[in-house]
Amino acid sequence: MGSIFGELFRISTFGESHGGGVGVVIDGCPPRLELSAQEIQKELDRRRPGQSKITTPRKETDTCQILSGVFQNQTTGTPITILVPNKDTRPQDYQDMAATYRPSHADATYDAKYGYRNWQGGGRSSARETIGRVAAGAIAKKILAQFANVEIVGYVKRIKDLEAVVDANTVTEEKVESNMVRCPHQECAQQMIDLIEQTRREKDSIGGVVECVARNVPKGLGEPVFDKLEADLAKAVMSLPASKGFEIGSGFSGTLLKGSEHNDPFYTDDNGNIRTRSNYSGGVQGGISNGENILLRAAFKPTSTIGQAQETVTSTGEATELSAKGRHDPCVLPRAVPMVEAMVALVLCDHLLRDRAQCHIFPETAGESTESNKF
Numbered sequence: 001m002g003s004i005f006g007e008l009f010r011i012s013t014f015g016e017s018h019g020g021g022v023g024v025v026i027d028g029c030p031p032r033l034e035l036s037a038q039e040i041q042k043e044l045d046r047r048r049p050g051q052s053k054i055t056t057p058r059k060e061t062d063t064c065q066i067l068s069g070v071f072q073n074q075t076t077g078t079p080i081t082i083l084v085p086n087k088d089t090r091p092q093d094y095q096d097m098a099a100t101y102r103p104s105h106a107d108a109t110y111d112a113k114y115g116y117r118n119w120q121g122g123g124r125s126s127a128r129e130t131i132g133r134v135a136a137g138a139i140a141k142k143i144l145a146q147f148a149n150v151e152i153v154g155y156v157k158r159i160k161d162l163e164a165v166v167d168a169n170t171v172t173e174e175k176v177e178s179n180m181v182r183c184p185h186q187e188c189a190q191q192m193i194d195l196i197e198q199t200r201r202e203k204d205s206i207g208g209v210v211e212c213v214a215r216n217v218p219k220g221l222g223e224p225v226f227d228k229l230e231a232d233l234a235k236a237v238m239s240l241p242a243s244k245g246f247e248i249g250s251g252f253s254g255t256l257l258k259g260s261e262h263n264d265p266f267y268t269d270d271n272g273n274i275r276t277r278s279n280y281s282g283g284v285q286g287g288i289s290n291g292e293n294i295l296l297r298a299a300f301k302p303t304s305t306i307g308q309a310q311e312t313v314t315s316t317g318e319a320t321e322l323s324a325k326g327r328h329d330p331c332v333l334p335r336a337v338p339m340v341e342a343m344v345a346l347v348l349c350d351h352l353l354r355d356r357a358q359c360h361i362f363p364e365t366a367g368e369s370t371e372s373n374k375f
Helices: 037-047 091-097 107-114 127-148 186-201 229-238 251-256 333-358
Strands: 010-015 021-027 065-068 080-085 151-159 208-215 243-248 266-268 274-276 294-300 310-313 319-322
Touching: 010 127, 021 127, 037 065, 037 127, 037 333, 080 127, 127 151, 127 333, 151 186, 151 333, 208 333, 229 243, 229 294, 229 333, 243 251, 294 333
Parallel strands: none
Antiparallel strands: 010 021, 021 080, 065 080, 151 208, 208 294, 243 294, 266 274, 310 319
């Protein structure tokens, strides 16, 4: 059950880090959507290992195969299965971890829950599981762009104590992808790259913050009480490996303001649309999108598996030290950007479909024409 996400646009990921492959089954994708493997591959290439000197050196092309649900480059409305075979596996690198727990990793907790675990690269706890999410997110992004003109852009906001000043309203994917760390502020990006390289030489790791903006999100997405839009976004982002924090809008900094400072005043623009002059709400009020940009941030901890000797214990409780082998990112942030974008896209796509099913059967309930609600 823990590998399934979504209500109407539902995904189920499968596979393990050093098994035969990883992938995803997507159910609920509308039919007749133009779709090719190349479109999915573009997003997977942003996530794949070995893409630069500041990521893990594991060499995987992460080439995707569409096994079902697409015929003559169009979705059929039936489940879409996408497989990415594993090629560059080295399970022998993890032999020392078969009976020794890596500090702050999932080894001890998987043993506590199941009494058994796949110690080869962490199995399902490996970030390689996110390939299925990113593949599904590529399809969700296309649905959002085609039917609602939604644009999602993520970028590295901070690494350790280096924080970039970025205008979320104008930042572009081209600017984000202009450097290997995916920070749109060029001067700060180089400082981040230098810090990551230094950290790798020290056999250590560092964390940071990914910021993500979704533009042109329709008003009305989200459900009252338990399925509030920000609640689903929080669950989605916090389900990513190494994620430790979530903020939307003003986030924790909003606690430093008074209500008179934090409230977003309403006004009517020249086109007769009701807008807010500020966006401390982050595009969501009462759990429902208000038409402004959705702005959120995700905090990622330093990578758990490092090359330095660390105090730990074996599965039988004996004290020991572990200097982890294997190929690991000294900082997950550059590769986390497409993962965050994917999870945001999956939530927004799911809520778009739910909104169309629930509120637009009778278009007049939302004050929209029948034509505007057709997929």
